[in-house]
Amino acid sequence: MSAAATTLPPLDLLSDVPTPALVVDMAKARANHRRAVASLGPGQRLRPHFKAHKCTALARMQLSEGADTICCQTTWEAVVLAGSGIRDIMVTNQVVDRAALDELAEAAKSAAVSALVDAPVQVAMLEETARRAGVRFGVLVEIDVGMKRCGVSVDSDALLELADAIAASDLLTFAGLQSYDGHNAGIADPARRKPAAMEALAKTRHAAERLRAHGVAVPMVAGCATAHLPFIGEMDAWTDIQAGSYLVMDQLYGAFPDLAYPPALFGLATVIHRSPERIVLDIGLKHIGVDNGHPAWVGETAAPLRFSDEHTTIAVAPESDIAVGDRTFLLPRHIDPTINLHPTLWLIDEDGVTPAPVDGRMGARGGA
Amino acid sequence: MSAAATTLPPLDLLSDVPTPALVVDMAKARANHRRAVASLGPGQRLRPHFKAHKCTALARMQLSEGADTICCQTTWEAVVLAGSGIRDIMVTNQVVDRAALDELAEAAKSAAVSALVDAPVQVAMLEETARRAGVRFGVLVEIDVGMKRCGVSVDSDALLELADAIAASDLLTFAGLQSYDGHNAGIADPARRKPAAMEALAKTRHAAERLRAHGVAVPMVAGCATAHLPFIGEMDAWTDIQAGSYLVMDQLYGAFPDLAYPPALFGLATVIHRSPERIVLDIGLKHIGVDNGHPAWVGETAAPLRFSDEHTTIAVAPESDIAVGDRTFLLPRHIDPTINLHPTLWLIDEDGVTPAPVDGRMGARGGA
Numbered sequence: 001m002s003a004a005a006t007t008l009p010p011l012d013l014l015s016d017v018p019t020p021a022l023v024v025d026m027a028k029a030r031a032n033h034r035r036a037v038a039s040l041g042p043g044q045r046l047r048p049h050f051k052a053h054k055c056t057a058l059a060r061m062q063l064s065e066g067a068d069t070i071c072c073q074t075t076w077e078a079v080v081l082a083g084s085g086i087r088d089i090m091v092t093n094q095v096v097d098r099a100a101l102d103e104l105a106e107a108a109k110s111a112a113v114s115a116l117v118d119a120p121v122q123v124a125m126l127e128e129t130a131r132r133a134g135v136r137f138g139v140l141v142e143i144d145v146g147m148k149r150c151g152v153s154v155d156s157d158a159l160l161e162l163a164d165a166i167a168a169s170d171l172l173t174f175a176g177l178q179s180y181d182g183h184n185a186g187i188a189d190p191a192r193r194k195p196a197a198m199e200a201l202a203k204t205r206h207a208a209e210r211l212r213a214h215g216v217a218v219p220m221v222a223g224c225a226t227a228h229l230p231f232i233g234e235m236d237a238w239t240d241i242q243a244g245s246y247l248v249m250d251q252l253y254g255a256f257p258d259l260a261y262p263p264a265l266f267g268l269a270t271v272i273h274r275s276p277e278r279i280v281l282d283i284g285l286k287h288i289g290v291d292n293g294h295p296a297w298v299g300e301t302a303a304p305l306r307f308s309d310e311h312t313t314i315a316v317a318p319e320s321d322i323a324v325g326d327r328t329f330l331l332p333r334h335i336d337p338t339i340n341l342h343p344t345l346w347l348i349d350e351d352g353v354t355p356a357p358v359d360g361r362m363g364a365r366g367g368a
Numbered sequence: 369m370s371a372a373a374t375t376l377p378p379l380d381l382l383s384d385v386p387t388p389a390l391v392v393d394m395a396k397a398r399a400n401h402r403r404a405v406a407s408l409g410p411g412q413r414l415r416p417h418f419k420a421h422k423c424t425a426l427a428r429m430q431l432s433e434g435a436d437t438i439c440c441q442t443t444w445e446a447v448v449l450a451g452s453g454i455r456d457i458m459v460t461n462q463v464v465d466r467a468a469l470d471e472l473a474e475a476a477k478s479a480a481v482s483a484l485v486d487a488p489v490q491v492a493m494l495e496e497t498a499r500r501a502g503v504r505f506g507v508l509v510e511i512d513v514g515m516k517r518c519g520v521s522v523d524s525d526a527l528l529e530l531a532d533a534i535a536a537s538d539l540l541t542f543a544g545l546q547s548y549d550g551h552n553a554g555i556a557d558p559a560r561r562k563p564a565a566m567e568a569l570a571k572t573r574h575a576a577e578r579l580r581a582h583g584v585a586v587p588m589v590a591g592c593a594t595a596h597l598p599f600i601g602e603m604d605a606w607t608d609i610q611a612g613s614y615l616v617m618d619q620l621y622g623a624f625p626d627l628a629y630p631p632a633l634f635g636l637a638t639v640i641h642r643s644p645e646r647i648v649l650d651i652g653l654k655h656i657g658v659d660n661g662h663p664a665w666v667g668e669t670a671a672p673l674r675f676s677d678e679h680t681t682i683a684v685a686p687e688s689d690i691a692v693g694d695r696t697f698l699l700p701r702h703i704d705p706t707i708n709l710h711p712t713l714w715l716i717d718e719d720g721v722t723p724a725p726v727d728g729r730m731g732a733r734g735g736a
Contacts, residue, residue: 019465051678074678093678095640096638097650099386118641119641119692149648149674271464272462272518273462273487282461282464290659325493340654341730362388
């Protein structure tokens with residue numbers, strides 16, 4: 001999906017939105033969500049990943065349209081989700097920091113909350129926190145299926161020992177397995193991505209079978225990403241699909257030929273300078289994440305951008321009539337770190353434009 | 369200044385700080401500030417750039433120690449600075465968006481506020497805003513001294529015409545010139561950086577002389593960056609030195625051999641995973657800016673980091689005793705986009721550790 005093929009929101013609807021801003025085309029986001037849900041196989045449910053947008057208004061839309069569970073990456077996100085009335089929250093991370101454990105307990109006071117472990121000390125920390133706060137936690141064991149980040153080996157004794165240690169606690173419930181083959185999610189070519197994902201699937205299935213042979217039920221096997229959606233029905237070892245980017249998409253995933261999810265997130269900027277040969281926008285790397293490359297301009301040229309802290313400089317033709325005060329769009333390359341920079345998403349719907357706080361970002365966590 | 373040579377804050381002081389976090393060694397920041405002020409030449413004053421840290425607690429320290437004016441990059445920063453009692457604020461940017469113009473007017477109700485122009489339409493916008501809000505603005509003309517971003521040419525008719533248009537308004541005051549040779553600020557080698565800066569200086573002096581020959585007084589000539597501080601006394605065309613990074617520094621500037629300002633900003637993280645061959649930290653590119661490269665680990669190895677949204681993966685030796693729950697530091701490569709990711713800076717002083725809100729970031733601006 002090239003930038004040129006992207007349908008842009010109508011600028012006249014956005015005249016009251018202060019720039020720089022991020023806007024979401026809700027009709028496209030809803031259509032993307034329905035497409036993702038429709039692609040699931042039997043026994044699978046979507047557990048949308050809140051980390052992608054950290055905005056409870058978008059999470060509520062996802063939960064009202066074919067999803068009833070959610071996952072998130074930080075404990076502050078779990079607190080915000082529980083506060084917004086969501087009742088089944090998985091934190092796809094090990095929780096170790098004392099303040100994070102307290103946040104996990106706070107969320108667990110009003111929601112069923114689960115988290116990951118890959119070491120006995122994390123089980124002990126969760127149990128101690130549950131006892132102190134008077135709550136219970138679900139616990140999943142994370143397995144490493146090739147990403148080499150967190151997780152225990154699928155062939156390790158640790159896998160079985162951790163499940164036993166969780167089951168032995170009266171305050172913890174063994175909720176299943178989690179595996180994330182993030183090393184595959186970045187492969188653009190489906191002919192290479194799918195076989196790699198099938199390998200991760202086989203390792204995940206092997207771990208689940210070892211647990212079952214050990215006499216442990218495995219109610220949930222969580223994993224996958226937006227990159228798995230084109231063949232998610234075949235990923236049958238995974239029950240809970242933690243995709244996030246599919247909702248509003250970005251240029252990174254937009255370049256994957258099999259991912260038919262059009263971008264629904266746009267950076268809105270004002271032209272603050274015009275010279276014969278260039279324009280400068282009031283948006284920069286404090287507003288759009290650059291970890292996977294620069295955003296694309298949807299304007300007149302495909303010239304490379306020069307991106308600085310608070311400015312974007314773009315070469316234009318001398319005869320262009322773009323002027324100081326005009327507004328234009330940039331297409332972010334990676335949505336997660338981009339939305340993380342904004343206090344607000346501006347949601348475009350049939351009723352007009354509504355600001356929605358990005359309330360799950362650390363910026364909303366508060367100081368002390 | 370290599371990471372290895374950096375003196376780290378004492379971890380035991382920070383046990384109550386939730387991770388991921390940014391901490392500032394205030395003794396080092398104060399020493400850096402005094403060094404910067406001491407390097408100024410006759411007729412020069414430091415106008416510390418608030419955009420670097422966006423934290424009014426740090427700005428108040430800077431203003432109490434040899435600086436009595438400040439500059440900032442966004443109009444929201446100007447609102448926050450005016451609200452904190454600061455009385456002389458320059459916005460080093462063209463202000464075009466309607467909401468931004470309103471914020472500039474809000475700041476001007478309690479402070480002397482100036483902003484940049486490089487086109488007649490911006491003068492008209494400032495005048496219309498001043499009339500509507502019942503305030504006055506100082507206005508500087510930005511000149512392009514080689515960066516090719518904003519600004520008019522030093523030889524242009526536009527330079528004189530803009531000064532005349534500003535002077536003709538009863539609500540605007542011509543405050544002077546601004547030039548920013550940001551293209552020179554990134555040159556690490558002082559033997560190349562200084563001659564390049566001297567060229568920008570000559571262009572700036574030429575523009576000021578043209579205005580004076582035209583009969584216009586030029587009270588202020590603003591510009592420069594931390595990279596100019598080693599020879600700032602020789603940059604005699606500039607009266608207002610808008611350096612920012614010098615205060616807490618980063619690895620980018622720390623590699624410049626003539627910049628003897630030790631880093632005072634540290635990313636604090638918790639180890640959440642340990643395998644024989646690696647650790648994973650609870651800090652990632654949602655907490656540390658990567659536009660100029662990855663942060664450095666101050667731990668046992670110089671192995672490259674693997675940096676993802678919320679994790680840092682670091683190779684360690686199997687015999688290392690670093691364990692889940694330990695805490696460690698990363699050194700950011702570029703401070704501005706890093707601090708912009710955090711709601712709070714944790715200031716370490718002789719009295720202990722105090723949280724200070726990063727109140728000038730867009731995250732604090734609010735939604736609608």
